[in-house]
Amino acid sequence: AAQATDPTPAIKERYATLPNLTDDTKLYETFGRREGLVAIMDDFMNRLVANPRTRPYFENSDKERIKALLVEQVCVVLKGPCTYSGRSMAEAHMGMNVNEGAFFALVEEFQKTLNARNIPFAAQNRLIASLTPMHRDIIDR
Numbered sequence: 001a002a003q004a005t006d007p008t009p010a011i012k013e014r015y016a017t018l019p020n021l022t023d024d025t026k027l028y029e030t031f032g033r034r035e036g037l038v039a040i041m042d043d044f045m046n047r048l049v050a051n052p053r054t055r056p057y058f059e060n061s062d063k064e065r066i067k068a069l070l071v072e073q074v075c076v077v078l079k080g081p082c083t084y085s086g087r088s089m090a091e092a093h094m095g096m097n098v099n100e101g102a103f104f105a106l107v108e109e110f111q112k113t114l115n116a117r118n119i120p121f122a123a124q125n126r127l128i129a130s131l132t133p134m135h136r137d138i139i140d141r
């Protein structure tokens with residue numbers, strides 16, 4: 001009886017998350033549409049392989065496939081005319097032992113890419129705010 005009336009909800013350590021879709025209809029244009037996203041992911045992947053914190057995860061990966069899926073995913077988040085055909089974030093990163101340090105190294109490299117492409121700071125923040133909630137599906141604690 002005590003269990004049935006316990007008001008404390010169970011705390012779930014991991015649960016499915018979807019990206020928070022932004023409501024800014026111009027964001028997709030700000031990132032240069034599909035062409036811009038392809039260029040962004042090319043630069044981003046080069047940085048991920050150069051950074052010692054992220055290199056171990058990506059050096060033996062199928063970079064072309066990941067870049068194509070990132071273009072789709074970010075396009076969806078920016079409300080562009082795309083469909084994401086990849087796996088869930090939990091599935092894709094399972095067993096990879098991504099820690100907080102690697103996660104923030106990746107976000108930092110992404111910001112460097114966006115700065116290099118002259119994406120306005122407010123637009124960068126919108127996108128990053130939509131992506132970072134996925135960290136709970138990606139980081140292994």
Ligand code: HEM
Pocket residue numbers: 053054057058061062066069070073085086087088092093098102103104106131132134135138
């Ligand atoms: C918000 C942060 C992140 C996002 C949005 C993201 C997004 C993605 C996407 C869309 C894929 C392709 C999914 C698929 O394979 O079907 C992927 C795969 C992958 N991600 Fe992430 N990722 C993030 C963080 C990270 C971090 C921090 C690392 C490691 C440092 C990482 C390493 C990888 C690797 C190695 C793959 C390839 C997996 C495979 O081929 O089996 N990701 N990620």
